[in-house]
Amino acid sequence: MSGCRNTPVLKERGQREVFCGLTGIIWLHRKMQDAFFLVVGSRTCAHLLQSAAGVMIFAEPRFGTAILEEKDLAGMADANAELDREVARLLARRPDIRQLFLVGSCPSEVIKLDLSRAAERLSSIHGPDVRVLNYSGSGIETTFTEGEDACLASMVPVMPATDEKQLLMVGALPDVVEDQALDLLARIGVGPVRCLPARHAADLPAVGPNTRLAIAQPFMGATLGELEKRGARTIAAPFPFGAEGTTRWLKAIAAAFGIPESKVDEVTAAPRARAEKAVAAVARDLEGKRVFFMPDSQLEIPLARFLTRECGMQAVEIGTPYLHTALHGPELDLIAEGPTISEGQDVDLQLDRVRAARPDLTVCGLGLANPLEAEGLATKWAIELVFTPIHLYEQAGDLAALFARPLRRRAILQGRHPNMMEAAE
Numbered sequence: 503m504s505g506c507r508n509t510p511v512l513k514e515r516g517q518r519e520v521f522c523g524l525t526g527i528i529w530l531h532r533k534m535q536d537a538f539f540l541v542v543g544s545r546t547c548a549h550l551l552q553s554a555a556g557v558m559i560f561a562e563p564r565f566g567t568a569i570l571e572e573k574d575l576a577g578m579a580d581a582n583a584e585l586d587r588e589v590a591r592l593l594a595r596r597p598d599i600r601q602l603f604l605v606g607s608c609p610s611e612v613i614k615l616d617l618s619r620a621a622e623r624l625s626s627i628h629g630p631d632v633r634v635l636n637y638s639g640s641g642i643e644t645t646f647t648e649g650e651d652a653c654l655a656s657m658v659p660v661m662p663a664t665d666e667k668q669l670l671m672v673g674a675l676p677d678v679v680e681d682q683a684l685d686l687l688a689r690i691g692v693g694p695v696r697c698l699p700a701r702h703a704a705d706l707p708a709v710g711p712n713t714r715l716a717i718a719q720p721f722m723g724a725t726l727g728e729l730e731k732r733g734a735r736t737i738a739a740p741f742p743f744g745a746e747g748t749t750r751w752l753k754a755i756a757a758a759f760g761i762p763e764s765k766v767d768e769v770t771a772a773p774r775a776r777a778e779k780a781v782a783a784v785a786r787d788l789e790g791k792r793v794f795f796m797p798d799s800q801l802e803i804p805l806a807r808f809l810t811r812e813c814g815m816q817a818v819e820i821g822t823p824y825l826h827t828a829l830h831g832p833e834l835d836l837i838a839e840g841p842t843i844s845e846g847q848d849v850d851l852q853l854d855r856v857r858a859a860r861p862d863l864t865v866c867g868l869g870l871a872n873p874l875e876a877e878g879l880a881t882k883w884a885i886e887l888v889f890t891p892i893h894l895y896e897q898a899g900d901l902a903a904l905f906a907r908p909l910r911r912r913a914i915l916q917g918r919h920p921n922m923m924e925a926a927e
């Protein structure tokens with residue numbers, strides 16, 4: 503089988519329907535337990551965050567919005583002085599904050615508020631107790647998961663230097679999944695292993711020429727570039743989705759540390775068998791079905807590989823907001839030729855292709871799902887794939903189930919599912 507690495511890519515640069523990078527704060531604020539994300543933005547940005555994260559009543563939130571009012575936008579007030587005042591007030595009230603991210607938005611970019619200088623200034627005032635960094639989550643510059651990439655990239659220049667041979671796992675994973683990865687790697691004999699992002703500011707990992715990178719999320723393009731500037735080298739591998747992806751990811755890491763495949767096979771035999779069994783139980787609902795990915799999170803290419811190779815689906819089109827050859831190449835090698843590979847979006851043209859293909863399942867953003875459902879097409883909300891733990895063996899069955907559920911629901915509605923009771927569960 504030859505893969506899709508050399509398939510010509512359909513590049514589109516039209517209107518796109520995708521969240522902005524502020525969305526990443528929703529999972530990053532849970533991961534970094536002593537960090538605070540201060541969006542310098544408008545009421546729209548505050549509403550996006552609040553509706554996406556839900557309103558926290560009992561907990562002290564770890565994100566907020568410094569709202570730029572009209573007088574700031576009109577240049578009638580000194581936005582820097584106001585920002586300094588708000589940050590001082592926040593840090594006085596919240597001594598637990600060790601890391602503060604100033605997050606740029608469309609409005610802060612439009613008025614050219616220089617948040618990197620603000621971060622430097624605030625670091626000199628509040629450091630070393632509080633590290634102040636900045637990145638952009640604006641809809642002008644970033645799509646959805648690029649917010650996390652920009653956030654992690656902003657941390658790389660302040661990482662200490664090291665010559666130690668180590669593995670750096672890059673990309674935020676839910677704690678329970680991260681613990682599973684650390685346990686597997688320890689049993690295989692890979693170590694020491696550090697994580698970016700770390701759960702606490704004090705554990706910010708070091709980086710250097712003997713650091714090997716295990717990229718855990720496929721949207722880490724900018725972070726990878728920054729880490730390579732510090733001398734680190736990436737381990738080319740598919741991403742740890744599904745039984746096969748996880749095994750290949752672990753084997754590539756083990757090889758980089760001189761550990762034989764047989765050791766990985768020995769350590770992973772039981773969880774791999776569990777994952778294969780769990781996926782097989784769901785795959786009967788996916789087998790032979792045609793799937794169309796619209797570009798959303800950059801998870802599209804790895805997930806298409808999982809669905810086509812482990813669940814028997816056929817990919818019609820695999821759209822991604824950005825295609826990074828270094829990150830996505832090993833995945834494209836594994837996807838059989840056939841699907842259109844598209845990068846970027848021109849939403850109307852892409853919707854025309856969806857309507858012409860009438861796939862069994864379309865993976866797309868929230869805004870496109872309801873209209874397509876109304877046209878009789880089953881959809882999967884791409885955002886769920888980011889908010890649900892889907893990496894590694896123990897989550898492989900859940901990952902397959904995320905795609906099977908909308909198909910089952912549609913079958914129930916049409917009264918043609920073979921086992922209505924089971925499907926209703």
Ligand code: SF4
Nearest residue numbers: 522547607608640641
């Ligand atoms: S950053 Fe831009 S796209 Fe995102 S919520 Fe704010 S105004 Fe909207």
